[in-house]
Amino acid sequence: xxxxxxxxxxxxxxxxxxxxxxxxxxxxxxxxxxxxxxxxxxxxxxxxxxxxxxxxxxxxxxxxxxxxxxxxxxxxxxxxxxxxxxxxxxxxxxxxxxxxxxxxxxxxxxxxxxxxxxxxxxxxxxxxxxxxxxxxxxxxxxxxxxxxxxxxxxxxxxxxxxxxxxxxxxxxxxxxxxxxxxxxxxxxxxxxxxxxxxxxxxxxxxxxxxxxxxxxxxxxxxxxxxxxxxxxxxxxxxxxxxxxxxxxxxxxxxxxxxxxxxxxxxxxxxxxxxxxxxxxxxxxxxxxxxxxxxxxxxxxxxxxxxxxxxxxxxxxxxxxxxxxxxxxxxxxxxxxxxxxxxxxxxxxxxxxxxxxxxxxxxxxxxxxxxxxxxxxxxxxxxxxxxxxxxxxxxxxxxxxxxxxxxxxxxxxxxxxxxxxxxxxxxxxxxxxxxxxxxxxxxxxxxxxxxxxxxxxxxxxxxxxxxxxx
RNA sequence: GGUCCCAUCGUCUAGAGGCCUAGGACAUUGCCCUCUCACGGCAAAAACGCGGGUUCGAAUCCCGCUGGGACUACCA
Numbered sequence: 001x002x003x004x005x006x007x008x009x010x011x012x013x014x015x016x017x018x019x020x021x022x023x024x025x026x027x028x029x030x031x032x033x034x035x036x037x038x039x040x041x042x043x044x045x046x047x048x049x050x051x052x053x054x055x056x057x058x059x060x061x062x063x064x065x066x067x068x069x070x071x072x073x074x075x076x077x078x079x080x081x082x083x084x085x086x087x088x089x090x091x092x093x094x095x096x097x098x099x100x101x102x103x104x105x106x107x108x109x110x111x112x113x114x115x116x117x118x119x120x121x122x123x124x125x126x127x128x129x130x131x132x133x134x135x136x137x138x139x140x141x142x143x144x145x146x147x148x149x150x151x152x153x154x155x156x157x158x159x160x161x162x163x164x165x166x167x168x169x170x171x172x173x174x175x176x177x178x179x180x181x182x183x184x185x186x187x188x189x190x191x192x193x194x195x196x197x198x199x200x201x202x203x204x205x206x207x208x209x210x211x212x213x214x215x216x217x218x219x220x221x222x223x224x225x226x227x228x229x230x231x232x233x234x235x236x237x238x239x240x241x242x243x244x245x246x247x248x249x250x251x252x253x254x255x256x257x258x259x260x261x262x263x264x265x266x267x268x269x270x271x272x273x274x275x276x277x278x279x280x281x282x283x284x285x286x287x288x289x290x291x292x293x294x295x296x297x298x299x300x301x302x303x304x305x306x307x308x309x310x311x312x313x314x315x316x317x318x319x320x321x322x323x324x325x326x327x328x329x330x331x332x333x334x335x336x337x338x339x340x341x342x343x344x345x346x347x348x349x350x351x352x353x354x355x356x357x358x359x360x361x362x363x364x365x366x367x368x369x370x371x372x373x374x375x376x377x378x379x380x381x382x383x384x385x386x387x388x389x390x391x392x393x394x395x396x397x398x399x400x401x402x403x404x405x406x407x408x409x410x411x412x413x414x415x416x417x418x419x420x421x422x423x424x425x426x427x428x429x430x431x432x433x434x435x436x437x438x439x440x441x442x443x444x445x446x447x448x449x450x451x452x453x454x455x456x457x458x459x460x461x462x463x464x465x466x467x468x469x
Numbered sequence: 470g471g472u473c474c475c476a477u478c479g480u481c482u483a484g485a486g487g488c489c490u491a492g493g494a495c496a497u498u499g500c501c502c503u504c505u506c507a508c509g510g511c512a513a514a515a516a517c518g519c520g521g522g523u524u525c526g527a528a529u530c531c532c533g534c535u536g537g538g539a540c541u542a543c544c545a
Contacts, residue, residue, distance in 0.1 A: 013545050048544055105543060112542090121471060122541070141543055159474065168472055168541095176543040183545045207473055207540040230475075230538090237537060265481095268494090272482055275493040294482075297538065301480050304495040314508075352507045412504080427504030439506045 006038030007197050010064075010071070011187070013045040014056035017248040018063030020300060021202065021232045021240055024266045028229060029200045030069045031267070031288040041194055042074035045187075047180045049079075063249040067259050068281075076194070078186050085181035088189050088219060089142050089174055097218045098174060100140035101128035123170040142175035144185070144215060152210035157227040157290045159203070164210040172211055184208055188215045196224050200290070203228035227290050230270055230297040240300050256328060256356030257305070261312040265305040269298045278311065310354035318343040321350065328356045334367045344449050348441035362440070366449060369458055371436035373465070378432070385421045386429035387466045392419065393430065394459045403452055405444035412443075433462030 010026040012018065018026075033040035042064070046052035061075070092098035103124075112122040128135075129145065146169040154162045174185035181189070191199060206228045216223045234244030246252060252262055264279055271294065273279075273287045313321065322343050329336050336342055345366055346359065353359030365371060373382075392415050397403070403411075416426040431443050434455060440446065447455050 011545090015545080045545065051544070101543095108543085116470070119470060123471095162473070164473075170541090173543055178543075180543085182543070187545090202539090203474065204539050205545090208545095210473095228474085233538080235480085239538075268481065270481090275483065277481090277494050296475050298482090299480060301495070304481065307495055310508090354507095409504090424504060431505065437505085441506085443504055 004197060006033060006036035007041060007195050008033045008038065008200055009041040009043055009074075009191070009194060009196050010069075011043040011045050011190070011201075012060050013048060013051070014053060014060060015048070015051040016056055017059040017250060019240075019247045020249065020266070021247075022060075023063065023067060023249045023262075024232060024269060025200065025202055025229065026064065026069050027067070027263060027266050028227075028271070028288075028293070029198075030071075031284055032198060032200060032290060033072075034285040035288045038197070039072040040070075041076070041196070042071035043076045043190060043194070044074075044078065045183070046077055046079045047183070047186055049178075049180065052079075059250065066253055067249065067263055073194070076190070078181070078190065081186075081190070081193075082179070082181075084189055084193060085175065085186055086179070089181070089185070092144065092174070092218060093142065095218075096145070098142050098144050099129055099131065099171075100134070101143045101171075101173070102131075102135050102138050102140045103128060104138065126171050129171065139177040141173045141177050143171040144174045144211075144218070146171050146211070146214055152213050154206070154209045154213065154226060156206070156209075157225060158230075158293045158295060159206065159228055162206065162209075166210075166214075169211055169214065174215070184211050185215060188212050188219075188221070191224060192216070192219075192221045198225045198227065198290075200227045200229060203230050227293065229293055230295060232269060233297050233299045235299060235301075237297075237299060244300065245302060252305075256358065256360075257309050258312045258316070258324065258356075260316075261309040262305065264312070265308050269300070270294050278308075306354050313350050313353065313356070313359070318347055321346050325356050325359060328360045329363070332360050334360075334363070341449060344445070348445040348449065352441065365435040365437070365440070365446075369454070369461065373432055373436050373462075374438055377428075377438040381425065381429040381432050381438070382462070382466050385419070386425055387463065389415055389419055389421055389426045390429060390433060390459050390463055390466075393426075394456055394463065397452055397456050397459070400452060403447065405442075405448050408444045408447050429462075430459070434458045 008029040010022075010029050012022050012026075030040050032038070044057055044060070046057070057075075064071070089098060093100075108124065111125065115122045124143070128143070134140070147166045150166045152164045152166055152169070154164070156162055172184055173182050175181055190196075209226060209228070213223055232240045234240045236244075240247055246255065249262070253259070260281070263281075263284075267279060267284055267288070268277065271288070271292055273292060276287075279287070322339065325346055326336055326342075337345070345363065349359045349362055353362055393411060396411050396415070400407075412426055412430065413423055415421075416423040427443055428438065431440055432438060434443070434446060434450070
């Protein structure tokens with residue numbers, strides 16, 4: 001492979017949104033192409049007219065864009081390449097490597113079930129293989145003449161050498177009666193036409209590979225390198241699906257996940273680089289390789305994704321955070337303040353919120369002073385001592401227009417000391433007065449954001465409340 | 470049923486015959502930090518599926534078993 005431009009591809013079928021498993025496959029292909037300085041191609045496998053939809057195409061494109069997996073060529077659509085499939089099918093026909101089959105789907109189905117009942121292999125019996133001409137006026141399918149003996153070897157980068165006996169292969173349909181190609185045929189033609197050098201895909205395709213290799217051979221095409229990546233499983237170790245929770249990539253966007261975090265999580269599912277858990281894009285590209293892909297399937301673990309997301313939210317550039325968070329705040333009906341104030345707000349919240357949604361949920365007190373005090377907090381924190389402290393603080397505050405975090409902290413501590421009240425009680429009651437909660441971002445950070453004036457107002461309100469009850 | 474793949478803490482994984490008293494991360498528990506909750510720091514608990522070989526020596530190699538998964542469509 002030295003000196004040859006690496007070309008990988010992601011080839012989803014547009015029968016739904018981009019899901020976690022597909023995204024990981026796309027990521028690996030993308031990473032390998034980038035790592036090798038090659039090209040990454042996007043192809044839409046829409047030969048199943050029944051199930052393919054325009055919306056799904058868009059959903060997949062949206063997902064790819066959100067994950068920042070840019071492609072160099074495409075998207076190509078199989079539905080627009082019909083002439084290529086027909087051309088090669090006819091070539092095989094002409095060369096006696098394929099044949100028309102007139103069996104009806106129902107008959108096939110019946111024979112399969114019958115064979116299964118008798119404990120025999122449910123494969124096609126090749127009864128049309130040596131037909132001289134049409135036996136009826138049905139629209140035929142085209143079947144590939146699979147070799148009857150010998151073996152087909154798949155030298156897979158992740159699975160190693162896998163040997164299939166050719167007698168296990170059946171004469172698969174390559175062109176359906178409606179003229180559309182089937183998957184195993186279209187893939188080969190496409191990968192050849194698009195000069196794909198490395199086929200990186202889910203290992204649910206491993207069993208298809210010998211069939212595809214036979215088609216490559218029949219057409220005298222060069223065989224690409226295969227890398228079959230283990231599947232992603234749900235918590236019950238069955239194939240990841242909707243019942244395990246969100247599987248749509250875009251659902252994670254809506255839940256307030258950062259795409260870099262999801263990508264980072266995905267890259268470590270089935271691939272590793274020593275003990276490293278956190279990778280920037282650049283590191284990922286630099287360090288990714290096919291050799292370190294694991295052989296065993298991986299269980300999708302939402303907890304770890306959440307941890308990574310929290311990490312990314314905490315570490316990211318405040319400007320980027322504000323750009324991403326803005327729409328979540330607007331969706332809640334909040335009027336987002338000017339940039340520097342908004343960033344301060346977010347930075348105070350990011351230590352606790354693990355998703356953008358969690359951040360918004362914690363932010364209410366920044367936008368309204370019209371909140372109820374937490375009942376437990378009132379019981380525990382609003383008493384004669386804290387009332388005294390609050391009054392003193394209110395007075396001290398009224399002298400200044402603006403206060404830094406540390407200046408405010410000094411006031412609180414000094415007050416507690418002077419009044420001989422525990423700092424924690426003063427701070428906690430103040431927190432309750434200002435946020436209505438017993439849990440919030442750092443008190444002094446909050447005050448810097450909402451300002452002295454508003455702080456005094458809220459303290460006053462709490463004093464009034466305490467004196468009334 | 471047949472074919473194929475897979476098998477280290479609950480989970481993601483490191484481990485390419487001696488460096489393994491099996492390492493890291495998430496989650497869990499405890500302690501510290503502390504204005505709360507987090508973050509962070511420290512610590513604990515937690516795994517080589519089983520049985521045979523090969524070898525002076527096996528988590529690592531081989532075989533069998535068991536268990537999981539995929540495929541077996543005119544779906545991809």
